Amino acid sequence: MKKNLSVFKIGGAVIDDIGQLEIFLQGFAAVASKKILVHGGGKSVSSMSGRLGLEVKMIDGRRITDEETLEVVKMMLPGVANKTIVAMLQKYGCNALGFTGADGDMIKAKKRPPKDGIDYGFVGDIVRVNGDRLAGILELDYTPVFTAMTHDGKGQLLNTNADTIASSLAVALSGFYETELYYCFEKPGVMKDVSDEKSRIPVLSPSLYRSYKKSGAIHSGMIPKIDNAFEALARGVSRIHICHYRDIANLNSAVSEVGTLIVNH
Amino acid sequence: MKKNLSVFKIGGAVIDDIGQLEIFLQGFAAVASKKILVHGGGKSVSSMSGRLGLEVKMIDGRRITDEETLEVVKMMLPGVANKTIVAMLQKYGCNALGFTGADGDMIKAKKRPPKDGIDYGFVGDIVRVNGDRLAGILELDYTPVFTAMTHDGKGQLLNTNADTIASSLAVALSGFYETELYYCFEKPGVMKDVSDEKSRIPVLSPSLYRSYKKSGAIHSGMIPKIDNAFEALARGVSRIHICHYRDIANLNSAVSEVGTLIVNH
Numbered sequence: 250m251k252k253n254l255s256v257f258k259i260g261g262a263v264i265d266d267i268g269q270l271e272i273f274l275q276g277f278a279a280v281a282s283k284k285i286l287v288h289g290g291g292k293s294v295s296s297m298s299g300r301l302g303l304e305v306k307m308i309d310g311r312r313i314t315d316e317e318t319l320e321v322v323k324m325m326l327p328g329v330a331n332k333t334i335v336a337m338l339q340k341y342g343c344n345a346l347g348f349t350g351a352d353g354d355m356i357k358a359k360k361r362p363p364k365d366g367i368d369y370g371f372v373g374d375i376v377r378v379n380g381d382r383l384a385g386i387l388e389l390d391y392t393p394v395f396t397a398m399t400h401d402g403k404g405q406l407l408n409t410n411a412d413t414i415a416s417s418l419a420v421a422l423s424g425f426y427e428t429e430l431y432y433c434f435e436k437p438g439v440m441k442d443v444s445d446e447k448s449r450i451p452v453l454s455p456s457l458y459r460s461y462k463k464s465g466a467i468h469s470g471m472i473p474k475i476d477n478a479f480e481a482l483a484r485g486v487s488r489i490h491i492c493h494y495r496d497i498a499n500l501n502s503a504v505s506e507v508g509t510l511i512v513n514h
Numbered sequence: 515m516k517k518n519l520s521v522f523k524i525g526g527a528v529i530d531d532i533g534q535l536e537i538f539l540q541g542f543a544a545v546a547s548k549k550i551l552v553h554g555g556g557k558s559v560s561s562m563s564g565r566l567g568l569e570v571k572m573i574d575g576r577r578i579t580d581e582e583t584l585e586v587v588k589m590m591l592p593g594v595a596n597k598t599i600v601a602m603l604q605k606y607g608c609n610a611l612g613f614t615g616a617d618g619d620m621i622k623a624k625k626r627p628p629k630d631g632i633d634y635g636f637v638g639d640i641v642r643v644n645g646d647r648l649a650g651i652l653e654l655d656y657t658p659v660f661t662a663m664t665h666d667g668k669g670q671l672l673n674t675n676a677d678t679i680a681s682s683l684a685v686a687l688s689g690f691y692e693t694e695l696y697y698c699f700e701k702p703g704v705m706k707d708v709s710d711e712k713s714r715i716p717v718l719s720p721s722l723y724r725s726y727k728k729s730g731a732i733h734s735g736m737i738p739k740i741d742n743a744f745e746a747l748a749r750g751v752s753r754i755h756i757c758h759y760r761d762i763a764n765l766n767s768a769v770s771e772v773g774t775l776i777v778n779h
Contacts, residue, residue, distance in 0.1 A: 300566060320594060327612075328593020329585060332663070332671055336616040340669035346618045347592075351601040353611045353656055382654075389650055391618055398597070404605035406597055 253282040254387065254426035255500075258415035260434030263494045264291035264330060273433065274334065276497035278341035283387050283426065286345075287415040288334060289397045293325040294318070310470065314370040314408045322408050326396040335394055346391040350399030351406060353386070355379050356414065358399035358407050373399040373407025375414070380421035387426075412474050416481040423485035430486050431508075432474060433494040438509035439475065441466045451505040454512050455479065478511045518547040519652065519691035520765075523680035525699030528759045529556035529595060538698065539599065541762035543606035548652050548691065551610075552680040553599060554662045558590040559583070575735065579635040579673045587673050591661040600659055611656040615664030616671060618651070620644050621679065623664035623672050638664040638672025640679070643686035652691075677739050681746040688750035695751050696773075697739060698759040703774035704740065706731045716770040719777050720744065743776045 257277060263269045277286060294312070295305050298321050306313035314322065331347040338345035350356025350373075358373030386393055395418065397411040412432065419430040441448035441461070450457070458475060461467040467475065478489045490496075492508025499507055522542060528534045542551060559577070560570050563586050571578035579587065596612040603610035615621025615638075623638030651658055660683065662676040677697065684695040706713035706726070715722070723740060726732040732740065743754045755761075757773025764772055 323597045324589035324593040326593075327597050328589040328591075332588045332592050332614055332616065335614070336665045336671045337669045339616055339619055339665060339667060344619055345616075347612070347614075349597055349600070349612075351597065351604055351610075354604055354609055385654055389647075389654075400601045400604060402604060404602045406601045 251425070251427045254422055254428045255280055255282050255284045255431065256287065256415055256419040256422070256428060257284065257431045257433055257497070258287040258411055259494060260432070261289055261291035262435045263433070264288055265293070269435070269494060270334070271337065273494040273497060274337050275341055276495070278338055278343035280497065280500070284392055285387075285418055285422075286334070286338075286392070286394045287397075287411050287418065288330060288394070289411040290322070290325040290330045293329060294321050297321050297325055308367055308369075311369060312372075312408070313368070314372050316371070319371045319406065319408065322398065323406065326398055331394060331396045338392065338394065343392050344390060345394045346386065348393050348395045349406065350375075350395075350409065350414070353379070353382055354400075354402070355383055355395075356399045356409070356417070357402050358409055360401060360405065360407060371405070371407050373401065373409045375399060375409060375417045378417050378421035380424060383418070384422060384425040387422075410473075412477050416477045416486070419486045420481050420484045423487070428486050429488040429490070430478070430481055431489075431497070431500075432478070432491045433497060434491075435494065437493045437496075438507075439467060439471060439491050450509050452510045452512055454514060475511070479513060482511055482513045516690070516692045519687055519693045520545055520547050520549045520696065521552065521680055521684040521687070521693060522549065522696045522698055522762070523552040523676055524759065525697070526554055526556035527700045528698070529553055530558070534700070534759060535599070536602065538759040538762060539602050540606055541760070543603055543608035545762065545765070549657055550652075550683055550687075551599070551603075551657070551659045552662075552676050552683065553595060553659070554676040555587070555590040555595045558594060559586050562586050562590055573632055573634075576634065577637075577673070578633070579637050581636070584636045584671065584673065587663065588671065591663055596659060596661045603657065603659065608657050609655060610659045611651065613658050613660045614671065615640075615660075615674065615679070618644070618647055619665075619667070620648055620658075620660075621664045621674070621682070622667050623674055625666060625670065625672060636670070636672050638666065638674045640664060640674060640682045643682050645686035645689060648683070649687060649690040652687075675738075677742050681742045681751070684751045685746050685749045688752070693751050694753040694755070695743070695746055696754075696762070696765075697743070697756045698762060699756075700759065702758045702761075703772075704732060704736060704756050715774050717775045717777055719779060740776065744778060747776060747778045
C-alpha cells in the first residue's frame with residue numbers, strides 16, 4: 250500500500266498577512282503525513298516593483314515578467330517569502346527545505362512563446378516534474394516548500410503559476426504516494442455567491458461545475474484553479490479540496506463539512 | 515577509505531561580475547568529487563538598500579543588520595544570488611540545490627549579543643552544523659549551494675559570514691569525507707604585497723603567518739579568513755587553499771603552483 254502525501258497550495262492573501270500565515274503554518278506543521286507546501290508571493294512582487302519605480306504590467310490579471318520584474322520575483326519569492334516560511338516551519342518542528350524548480354532540477358519548464366501579440370516574458374509552462382528525485386527528498390523526511398519559479402535547464406529561471414506547480418507536483422507524485430491536493434485560501438471553499446459565506450459548494454462534479462459556470466456563479470480566477478483540479482484528478486491524484494486555510498486543522502472531518510471536494514463523476 | 519569532498523567559498527567581487535561568475539561556475543561544475551559551494555551577495559545588499567532608501571550601517575567593515583536590512587539580505591542572498599547560481603549550475607550539468615542554514619535545519623546559530631556597546635542586529639554565530647543530514651543530501655548526488663544565512667530554530671533568520679559558514683561546513687563534514695576547503699577570490703592567493711601579482715605566498719605556516727602579520731604584509735580582511743582556515747585545519751579539514759577563482763580549473767596542479775596552501779606545521 251502506498252504511503253499518503255498531502256500537497257498544499259497557500260493563497261496570496263494568506264501570505265500577505267503574517268497572522269494568517271502563522272495560523273496556517275502551525276496547522277501545516279501538525280499534518281502527520283508526508284507533505285509539500287507550494288506558495289507564491291502574494292502582492293509582494295507588485296509592491297516591491299512599485300518601490301523600485303518599475304512599471305507593473307498586467308494583462309487579464311496575468312503579470313508580464315520582463316527582465317527587471319524577474320529579478321524582483323527572485324527577491325520576493327525564493328528570497329523573502331520562501332525563507333520566511335521555511336524558518337517559521339522550523340520553529341514549529343517541521344523540517345522544511347525550500348525549492349524553486351531549478352533546485353535539484355525538480356521542475357523544468359519552457360518559456361511561453363508570445364501569442365496573439367502578447368509576450369508574457371519570463372513565464373514558464375511546465376514540461377517535466379522530477380517525481381522520483383522529489384520522492385527521494387520526501388523519504389529523507391524533509392518537507393519541500395516550493396515557490397512559484399521553474400527553470401528551463403539552460404540557466405533561465407521562469408515565473409510559473411503556483412496553482413499549476415501544486416497540481417503538477419501532485420500528479421507527478423501520485424505514482425509514488427496516495428496523493429491529496431489542497432488549495433487553501435481565505436474563503437470557505439468554492440462559493441455560489443462570494444459575498445455569502447454560507448454559500449459554500451460542498452462537492453463539485455463536472456456537471457455541477459458546468460452549470461455554475463453557465464449561471465456565472467463560478468467565474469474569473471476560480472476557473473483555471475478548478476480546471477487544474479479536474480485535470481489533476483483525471484491524472485491520478487486521489488482527492489482534491491479547495492478550502493479555507495484554517496481548515497488545515499480539520500482535514501479529518503467528514504468530507505462535506507470542509508471546503509469544496511472536487512469529484513470527477 | 516573516505517570519499518573526497520571539496521568545499522568552495524566564492525568571494526563577493528566574483529559574485530558581482532557575471533562574466534567572472536560564469537567562468538568560476540563552469541570550473542566548479544566540472545569538479546569531479548562531491549562538492550559544496552558557499553557564497554554571499556557581493557555588494558548587492560548595500561546597493562539594494564541604497565535603492566530602497568535604507569541607511570547602510572557598517573562598523574569596522576561589518577554590516578549592522580537591522581530588521582529592514584535583514585529583509586534585503588533575504589532578497590539578495592537566497593533570492594537573487596542563490597537562485598541565479600543554482601540555475602546557472604543546472605545549465606552546466608551540476609545538480610545544484612540551494613540552502614540557507616534554515617533549509618533542512620542545516621546550520622543553527624545564536625543571535626550575537628551586543629558587545630562593547632555595538633549591536634550588530636540579526637547576525638548569527640554558528641552553534642551546530644547538521645553534518646549527517648548534509649552528508650545524506652550529498653549521497654543523493656545533489657550539490658548544495660549555501661548562502662550566508664543561518665537560523666536560530668525559533669523562526670529567526672540570521673546573517674552569518676560566508677567564510678565562517680564554509681569552514682564550519684568543511685569541519686562538520688570532515689568526519690564523513692576527506693574534506694578540502696578552497697577560498698576562491700579575485701587574487702592569486704595570499705599576497706606579500708597586494709599591488710604585486712607576483713608576490714603570492716605559496717605555503718603559509720603559523721610561523722610565517724605571524725611574521726607577515728607583524729610586518730603588516732597580511733592585514734585587515736585577510737586575517738579573519740586565515741584564522742578561520744587554521745582553525746578548520748586543526749579541526750579535521752585535510753587541505754585548505756586560498757586561491758584565484760580561475761584556479762578551480764587547475765586544482766590538480768602541483769600545490770606550490772596554485773594559490774596559498776595553509777599548513778599547520
